[in-house]
Amino acid sequence: MPATYNQCLLYNQLVMPYLDAWMWQKELQTQRVKNPDLNDVLILLEHPPVYTLGKGASSEFIKFDLNESSHEVHRIERGGEITYHCPGQLVGYPILNLARHNQDLHWYLRQLEEVLIRVLAVYKLQGKRIPSLTGVWLEDRKVAAIGIKVSRWITMHGFSLNVCPDMKGFERIVPCGISDKSVASLAEWIPGITCGEVKHHIARCFGEVFDLELIEQSLSGIHQS
Template sequence: PKPILDKFGISVYEIERGGDVTYHGPGQITGYPIIDLRNYKKDVHWYLRQLEEVIITVLAEYNIIGKRVKDYTGVWVENEKIAAIGVAVKKWVTYHGFAFNVNPDLSHFKLINPCGITDKEVTSLEKIISCNISIEEVEDKIISAFKEVFSVNIT
């Protein structure tokens, strides 16, 4: 509910993209790639799976098994969501993207039903590996994984 979120200084914005309610805040890496899918595949589900693969590749760098869960978009570790994905596509050009939980305040997710899911929890990289981790380190790994998964050169 908006009054509770306001109390925590969390702003609410209504946007047009796939998925349901999500939270973006400190400790997350959000990536909103703008890609012309005509240069890849004109298939939004393919694109979603590629974004998931980027996160799964990054998690593997930390010896963590990230996985997809049937009927849900995003990346999971065990039964907890570590990355949310919500995209929109106009004329085969993507916008919006993913939010990867590195070290956010996980209590903020208790204020919403993340992605409309009520029976699963949210986790973070820091919680799983039980040590502090820098956003910059993870950003570098995401860029590297993105280059690999999408076969692109990012400078």
């Protein structure tokens, strides 16, 4: 087994248009389907305001006319319902070869939750899981969403953590199709928190949970916004 199997390439991007990140993920996944020996990857970034719908998402959770949206709307191949991304929300896209980790999608979802629960613990916040639902909650309010797509055990899409976003965009949808629980951001518990500081904690906790050494990569020439 090549020594690089315990290494993960880390791309810390600032803000990237959703379509650029989507294309980038698909390229990385396709490359690893063809050549499973390539390194795992973790992309951390923020998006301009955008709504995304999972492949089976229902229109009943959308409170606006899709043809007259002031923000981009994209139906994508991940699981789950509609969600919202915007600056101040950290998005993580792991491109992992689960054949090196555990070929079990439920295990993978729980591991992503564990990364985020550990990040919250850094701030002495107790993130929780809710049985039968995917994501992480603080005081019964959802602060992190997860939606994935896996092809031949290579992952794409991933998780989002509300750090300090403008939450108004969530008012126009039923986030993740969960009508009886509201969404929240970490800034409500930790005023002044920034995505910049949280990124470092996500990278460290991700490495711990997946037993990977993260190697930060240069962004020069790579899908810069």
